Amino acid sequence: MNTHEDYMRLALRQAELAARQGEVPVGAVLVVSGRLFAAHNTPIATHDPSAHAEMRAIRAACAALGNYRLNGATLYVTLEPCCMCAGAIIHARIGHLVYGARDPKTGAVASLYQLLSDRRLNHRPTITEGVLADSCGAVLKAFFRQRRRTTNGDAQA
Amino acid sequence: MNTHEDYMRLALRQAELAARQGEVPVGAVLVVSGRLFAAHNTPIATHDPSAHAEMRAIRAACAALGNYRLNGATLYVTLEPCCMCAGAIIHARIGHLVYGARDPKTGAVASLYQLLSDRRLNHRPTITEGVLADSCGAVLKAFFRQRRRTTNGDAQA
Numbered sequence: 001m002n003t004h005e006d007y008m009r010l011a012l013r014q015a016e017l018a019a020r021q022g023e024v025p026v027g028a029v030l031v032v033s034g035r036l037f038a039a040h041n042t043p044i045a046t047h048d049p050s051a052h053a054e055m056r057a058i059r060a061a062c063a064a065l066g067n068y069r070l071n072g073a074t075l076y077v078t079l080e081p082c083c084m085c086a087g088a089i090i091h092a093r094i095g096h097l098v099y100g101a102r103d104p105k106t107g108a109v110a111s112l113y114q115l116l117s118d119r120r121l122n123h124r125p126t127i128t129e130g131v132l133a134d135s136c137g138a139v140l141k142a143f144f145r146q147r148r149r150t151t152n153g154d155a156q157a
Numbered sequence: 158m159n160t161h162e163d164y165m166r167l168a169l170r171q172a173e174l175a176a177r178q179g180e181v182p183v184g185a186v187l188v189v190s191g192r193l194f195a196a197h198n199t200p201i202a203t204h205d206p207s208a209h210a211e212m213r214a215i216r217a218a219c220a221a222l223g224n225y226r227l228n229g230a231t232l233y234v235t236l237e238p239c240c241m242c243a244g245a246i247i248h249a250r251i252g253h254l255v256y257g258a259r260d261p262k263t264g265a266v267a268s269l270y271q272l273l274s275d276r277r278l279n280h281r282p283t284i285t286e287g288v289l290a291d292s293c294g295a296v297l298k299a300f301f302r303q304r305r306r307t308t309n310g311d312a313q314a
Contacts, residue, residue, distance in 0.1 A: 043225045048216055049248035050207065059205055068200045083265070083272055084244025091206035091241060108240070112277055113270070115240055120262075120269055
């Protein structure tokens with residue numbers, strides 16, 4: 001039986017894949033109807049500001065299952081979803097959201113907003129936070145540390 | 158010189174197109190770099206919960222221009238954007254949002270949330286609301302009135 005940590009480790013691998021491609025390292029894994037859909041952040045490479053890991057996993061699962069609703073799905077993501085992704089989670093009727101690190105700058109599940117707990121909206125998934133939070137945060141910190149170093153290097157060149 | 162009303166009329170035609178396809182009638186027109194991208198709501202037909210009119214217009218423009226940012230773009234949409242679409246508007250750096258009717262149930266620009274005026278987030282577009290609001294609202298009301306009638310008919314059948 002796979003645990004939350006097992007799936008989050010797969011999401012972390014997706015985040016690392018994003019980092020190697022110069023994208024902000026966030027990864028997601030969506031489990032629904034016994035199938036698994038993995039995705040990473042690709043806005044720059046795909047010229048698509050909506051191509052966050054969560055959105056890509058949701059869209060891939062919906063396309064594969066031929067349904068715009070994913071009742072009973074569990075979505076694992078390394079970082080707290082933003083407003084856009086929280087909105088898509090509601091539209092897709094994701095049953096359970098499991099995330100790693102909080103995002104104090106744009107997080108819309110706990111940090112800036114609590115969109116997924118809002119009783120005025122028409123769906124509220126179960127939420128589990130903090131799964132492998134340190135590892136999920138570390139991959140982001142390392143990425144931005146490296147990028148600042150590179151940017152400083154360029155500025156000096 | 159085209160006015161906001163001219164562009165909103167085009168967005169309304171997109172909304173009517175959605176209604177004819179059995180989708181919630183919302184339409185959008187995005188104007189950027191002298192080009193125009195029109196789209197309507199298609200979540201059901203495309204098995205994509207993120208396929209709101211705004212999202213589709215943004216994605217189409219970004220794909221055509223080869224850029225995940227649309228600085229200087231104006232987005233016209235018949236209905237107040239939801240959390241998901243408001244988030245995408247921020248990510249895409251849309252310069253000006255013009256919308257028609259308010260959405261008291263899921264609107265995230267004025268009704269439930271004011272995401273696009275939040276100084277903690279990293280982009281705040283200019284906002285113009287209420288352009289052809291009555292017509293934009295009327296197409297939605299007519300659609301849901303018709304759908305309730307059909308649903309009642311099915312229930313009795």
